[in-house]
Amino acid sequence: MRALVAAVIGLAAALALVLTISAIGAPPGETSPKPLLTTVPGPKN
Structure with missing residues (x-):
């Protein structure tokens, strides 16, 4: 029973955090028009 209460309290806290954010x-701000590199560029042929 204690585990269930703890899970409900944790879920309520997480939901409150999400709603607050x-x-x-x-x-405010802008996103960069340049794409981010996800890999290291290799040698150019």
Whole structure:
């Protein structure tokens, strides 16, 4: 029973955190038009 109560409290805290962050909104700014490199560029032929 204690584990169930702890799980419910943890889930409620996580949900409250998500709702708080979404209520605040994204910070102002722009995204970069250049794509990010996900791998190391190899030698050019």
